[in-house]
Amino acid sequence: MTPHPYQDLTPSQLDTLGPEVRRIDVREPDEFTGPLGHLPGAELVPLGTLEAAAASWPREQPLLLICRSGGRSAKAAQALARGGFRHLYNLAGGMLAVREPHAPQR
Structure with a gap:
């Protein structure tokens, strides 16, 4: 078994996810x-x-979990894995990483 029941994805890998991947943001409404x-x-x-909320979701559906920095979404992925979900992705670095301006190339 892998060390984590989910796979970390970087913001640059988001484009590789197909439309079947449901994007679940686990932050609070004001965030x-x-x-x-x-x-x-x-x-x-x-x-x-x-x-x-996830109790009624299909266990086979791939889910991308998102939060501010990647911590809460990792906890969410672990909880969902315990609930029987098998195709889980965590957005590493969260929305902070998505919004971080990329360093200019020299």
């Missing part, structure tokens, strides 16, 4: 609409409500 914004197509499911 979702705040300065960092959210990914296109992301659904807001705050971490505290995630397990109840």
Whole structure:
């Protein structure tokens, strides 16, 4: 078994995900609409409500978990893995990494 029940993805790998991957943002509503914004197509499911919300979701559906820095989404991925989900991705670095300006190439 792998050390993590999920795979970390960097913001540059987001384009590799197909349309079948559901984007779940586990931040609070004020963060979702705040300065960092959210990914296109992301659904807001705050971490505290995630397990109840996910109870009716198909276990085979791939899920990308998103938060501010990657910590809460990693916890969310672990909780979902315990719930039987098998295709989980964590956005490493979270929305901070998505919004971080890329260093100019020299």
